[in-house]
Amino acid sequence: MAEIFDLFLPTRQSAFVQRRRALLILSRVRLVAATFAVLTPLWIPIDLIIFETSLALYLAALRALASIAFALLALSYRGSDSVVVARWALVWLLVIPTVFFLISHPLLGQFAISDPAQQVIAAGYAFLPFVMVAGLSVFPITALEGVVLSLPLLGAYFLTGVLGYQMLPFASHLGAQWLLLLLAMVSTLAGMSQLHFMSQLVDQSSHDGLTRAYNRRVGEEMLVQQFVTAARSQSPLALAFVDLDHFKSINDKYGHEEGDAALRAASTSLRKILRRGDILIRWGGEEFLTVMPNTDPSGAMIAVSRMRAAGLGMRPDGKPLTASIGVAERVVDDIKSWTELVEKADQRMYAAKQGGRDRAIGCGDILIAKTEAVAV
Numbered sequence: 001m002a003e004i005f006d007l008f009l010p011t012r013q014s015a016f017v018q019r020r021r022a023l024l025i026l027s028r029v030r031l032v033a034a035t036f037a038v039l040t041p042l043w044i045p046i047d048l049i050i051f052e053t054s055l056a057l058y059l060a061a062l063r064a065l066a067s068i069a070f071a072l073l074a075l076s077y078r079g080s081d082s083v084v085v086a087r088w089a090l091v092w093l094l095v096i097p098t099v100f101f102l103i104s105h106p107l108l109g110q111f112a113i114s115d116p117a118q119q120v121i122a123a124g125y126a127f128l129p130f131v132m133v134a135g136l137s138v139f140p141i142t143a144l145e146g147v148v149l150s151l152p153l154l155g156a157y158f159l160t161g162v163l164g165y166q167m168l169p170f171a172s173h174l175g176a177q178w179l180l181l182l183l184a185m186v187s188t189l190a191g192m193s194q195l196h197f198m199s200q201l202v203d204q205s206s207h208d209g210l211t212r213a214y215n216r217r218v219g220e221e222m223l224v225q226q227f228v229t230a231a232r233s234q235s236p237l238a239l240a241f242v243d244l245d246h247f248k249s250i251n252d253k254y255g256h257e258e259g260d261a262a263l264r265a266a267s268t269s270l271r272k273i274l275r276r277g278d279i280l281i282r283w284g285g286e287e288f289l290t291v292m293p294n295t296d297p298s299g300a301m302i303a304v305s306r307m308r309a310a311g312l313g314m315r316p317d318g319k320p321l322t323a324s325i326g327v328a329e330r331v332v333d334d335i336k337s338w339t340e341l342v343e344k345a346d347q348r349m350y351a352a353k354q355g356g357r358d359r360a361i362g363c364g365d366i367l368i369a370k371t372e373a374v375a376v
Contacts, residue, residue, distance in 0.1 A: 006199070007192045008143040010083070013199065015279075016214070016222055020202050021140050021195065022086035028138055029089040030074045036097075037070035050121050055111045062104055069096045090139060094132055094149055098156050101128045105160045126160075129153040133183050137190035140198050146188025154180060208282040210260055211267035219281030219289065220338075226279070226293055227338040230330055237330040238292040238300035241345035242270070244312070245322045245357040247286035254316040262321055265313025273307045289342070297329045297363040304360045305368060324353040325360035332363045 006012040013021065040063050047056040047063075073096070077089050104125050113122050133153050136146060157180055161173040206218040214222065223239075230237035244266060251259040263286065270280055270288060279291040292300055304325055312321045326348025328341050335341045348361040355361075359369040 007196055010087075010142045010145055012142075013195075015225070015277075016206055016218060017199050017202050018083045019081045019225070021198065022081050022083045024198065025086040025139055025141075026077050026080060026089055029086075029093050030077070032135065032138075033070045033093060034074035037067050037074055040067040040070065046121065050115075050117055051113075052111060055107070058107055059104060062100060062107075066096055066100045087145070090141075090149065094153065097128055097132050098152055101125070102156055102159070104128075106163070129157045130180055130183060133180060133187055136184070136187040138194075139191050140195035141188065141191035142195060143188060143192055146184070146191055150184035150188065154184060211263050211282050211288075212271075213267050213280040213282040213288060216281065216283055219279070219283065219291075222279055223281070223289070223291055223338050223342070226291055227330070227341065230293065234331075235294050236296045236299075236332075237341070238295040238297065239328050239341050239345045240290040240292070240300060240304055240307075240360075241283075241326045241328075241342070241349040242266075242288040242290065242307075242323045243325075243349050243353065244286040245324055245353070250315060258316045262313060262315065266321060266323070269310055269312045270307065273303065273310055278303075289345075295329075297327065297332050300327050300329060301360070301362045301368065304362070308360065308368065322358035324349050324357050326350070326352055327360060327362035329363050 044056075044060045044063055047059045050056075051059070073089070073092055077085055080086075108122050108125060113119055133150055136149060141149070154177070158177055161177065206214055208215045213219075226237060229235075244262070247259065247262070250262055267280065267282070267288070270290060274280060274290060275292075277293055279289075281289040281291065283289045290303075292303060295303070304327060307325075308323075312323055315321050326345045328335065328344035328348065330341060333341070333344050335344065352359045352361045356369070362368075
């Protein structure tokens with residue numbers, strides 16, 4: 001059920017899926033815009049042949065402006081992976097033909113169009129909203145986005161009927177309006193299906209198969225993004241480096257299956273403690289990174305205390321599985337890069353391990369050993 005709900009609201013996807021979705025939307029927006037920039041003016045000779053010269057020239061000027069707008073859109077938003085930017089790009093892709101329709105349709109209504117050839121070409125202008133609504137199916141969108149993006153096109157088509165500019169009798173125009181609504185629903189469902197498929201692919205490629213934490217390749221990418229965002233907004237960013245104690249002895253004494261079971265249990269315990277916006281990365285064999293955005297050192301140590309209190313599972317011999325943890329924070333530790341943040345947390349993790357294991361060391365050498373917290 002959670003996967004279904006994720007397809008309705010744009011905020012339900014993880015940050016990594018959002019970035020991948022933004023990149024895909026932007027690339028397709030640029031492709032579609034470039035295609036329309038080339039195809040739109042190619043229709044001008046047909047208008048000049050079919051329609052009266054004055055009407056054809058009006059339409060030619062309108063096509064030229066639309067082609068320029070599409071070309072500008074095709075050249076915009078390069079190098080961006082922002083979800084907000086992707087939404088605006090998609091909005092502009094629909095705004096251009098919607099404005100074209102709202103101007104061209106009343107313009108055609110001012111001229112007598114009785115010739116069958118003229119009626120055929122004019123019908124092509126009338127069905128432009130159908131083409132654009134159908135085009136939504138090529139984008140990975142949520143249900144809410146599909147509704148918001150379809151409404152202007154539905155409204156524009158309905159408005160032409162209310163104002164008397166429809167090419168068909170009003171009753172037939174309402175039937176076409178119903179068909180446009182159904183097409184919008186189908187296109188939105190197709191976009192949701194694309195989003196679901198993309199999310200599944202991203203999930204499979206970005207997560208460690210054993211622990212379901214993010215793998216290191218993707219984790220580094222997400223950590224870079226979180227660090228850049230925190231530096232830009234001058235907000236805290238905490239990192240906990242978790243290394244399971246005496247893990248090698250589990251593999252040596254009980255076998256790799258028991259070692260895998262211990263890793264799965266530890267990962268499950270860590271995920272239960274972390275907030276929705278936090279990130280769990282499997283950094284190495286028995287090493288995990290927990291990335292905590294907008295978290296200061298005290299908040300990070302509270303999270304670590306909860307983590308230790310909840311436990312990380314059991315060893316095959318029935319004893320609790322423990323970890324040595326090092327915590328670093330961007331602002332307090334005066335960190336200049338994400339690699340430095342990882343190194344600082346790694347150093348404190350090693351200090352915790354050398355100090356007896358089963359403990360956490362945070363900023364300012366704050367030590368948490370067992371269930372007590374004291375300053376070293």
